[in-house]
Amino acid sequence: MTELLCTRATAIWVLLVAATGLSWALGTNHGINHRDASVVILVVAFAKVRFVGLYFMELREAPLPLRAVFEAYCLVVCSLVTGMFLLA
Amino acid sequence: MSLSLRNPEAATAPKRRVPGEEGTWIFILGDMCVFAVFFTVYLHSRGKESALFRTSQETLDRNLGALNTVLLLISSLFVVLAVRAFRSSQRRLAPPLFVAAFACGIGFSVVKGFEYHEKIAAGISPNTNAFYMYYFVLTGLHLFHLIVGLIVLSILFRFSRKPELTKSQYAFFEGGACFWHMVDLLWLVLFPLIFLVR
Numbered sequence: 001m002t003e004l005l006c007t008r009a010t011a012i013w014v015l016l017v018a019a020t021g022l023s024w025a026l027g028t029n030h031g032i033n034h035r036d037a038s039v040v041i042l043v044v045a046f047a048k049v050r051f052v053g054l055y056f057m058e059l060r061e062a063p064l065p066l067r068a069v070f071e072a073y074c075l076v077v078c079s080l081v082t083g084m085f086l087l088a
Numbered sequence: 089m090s091l092s093l094r095n096p097e098a099a100t101a102p103k104r105r106v107p108g109e110e111g112t113w114i115f116i117l118g119d120m121c122v123f124a125v126f127f128t129v130y131l132h133s134r135g136k137e138s139a140l141f142r143t144s145q146e147t148l149d150r151n152l153g154a155l156n157t158v159l160l161l162i163s164s165l166f167v168v169l170a171v172r173a174f175r176s177s178q179r180r181l182a183p184p185l186f187v188a189a190f191a192c193g194i195g196f197s198v199v200k201g202f203e204y205h206e207k208i209a210a211g212i213s214p215n216t217n218a219f220y221m222y223y224f225v226l227t228g229l230h231l232f233h234l235i236v237g238l239i240v241l242s243i244l245f246r247f248s249r250k251p252e253l254t255k256s257q258y259a260f261f262e263g264g265a266c267f268w269h270m271v272d273l274l275w276l277v278l279f280p281l282i283f284l285v286r
Contacts, residue, residue, distance in 0.1 A: 001178075001181065003176075003178070004169050004172050004173055004176070004178060004181065005169070007168075007172065009165070009168045009172075010165070013161060013164075013165045013168075016161050017158060017161055020154060020157050020158060020161065021154075023280055023284060024150065024151075024154040024157075024284070026284070027150055027280065027283065027284030027285070027286075028150050028151075028284075034286040035286075037286075038284070038285040038286055041280045041284050041285055042280060042281075042285060044280075045276055045277050045279075045280045045281075046277070048276045049273050049276050049277060052164065052269055052272060052273045052276065053269075053273065055168075056164050056167075056168050056269045056272075057107060057265075057266045057269045057270075058107045058262075058266075059107070061103070061104060061105065061107075062104060062105065062106055062107065063104045063105070063106060064104070066106060066113060069117060070117070073117065073120060073121070073124070077124045077127065080124070080127075080128055081127050081128065081131060081277075081281070084128055084131040084132065084135070085131055085285060087135070088131060088132075088134060088135030088138060
């Protein structure tokens with residue numbers, strides 16, 4: 001089992017849980033600028049999506065066109081969602 | 089055609105390869121695009137009624153949303169480890185790891201059911217206002233994906249107990265694991281978007 005856990009995906013998982021903690025702290029804290037915190041939360045969310053794709057779905061080792069489509073999705077949807085939030 | 093599964097295609101495998109079947113990726117990426125449209129539609133509506141969305145959002149339990157995020161992340165790790173175990177000399181660990189992933193998925197459903205029960209008991213329904221309509225529809229659609237994912241996980245569990253898989257079964261095995269990660273991935277955006285962003 002230890003051998004199985006010794007992988008980059010496990011380190012990424014720790015990072016994902018820590019990022020979830022950060023987003024939760026920003027989202028529940030009442031003493032901060034919600035607009036700025038929300039932008040950070042959204043960008044962190046799409047960074048997490050990218051890591052899940054690359055390391056859990058193994059797209060890091062996928063043919064470049066498939067990886068490029070996924071990377072483009074993360075970038076475009078993150079920009080769209082963050083932009084729409086800021087313009088609202 | 090049967091394959092010995094210790095390391096399928098090892099002799100001819102190029103360094104870069106598609107996990108699962110190409111058709112699975114058309115489905116996964118298509119589904120992700122549909123949800124991307126939902127994200128923007130939600131934000132568009134939020135922009136028109138920001139005060140209503142903000143006050144309604146305050147009634148959601150952010151701790152339960154975070155708990156569900158962690159449950160799905162744990163389940164995803166179990167699936168990653170199960171796939172690794174299946175490909176390695178530790179194949180006997182794969183079935184219990186799929187069971188653990190399945191249990192986390194059930195845990196997510198139970199928490200979501202509790203959330204829905206709380207809302208409905210308080211007289212809140214999708215008809216209450218636009219925010220709750222999006223809350224129920226988006227989380228409900230995600231829950232539907234999760235239930236499909238649980239069925240997929242039960243098939244992967246069954247496959248992981250077989251001494252060998254056919255090529256198409258192995259492709260389903262990898263593609264099914266990716267589908268489960270997509271369920272996790274969609275929640276990673278839905279949770280902050282609906283519960284946290286103010």
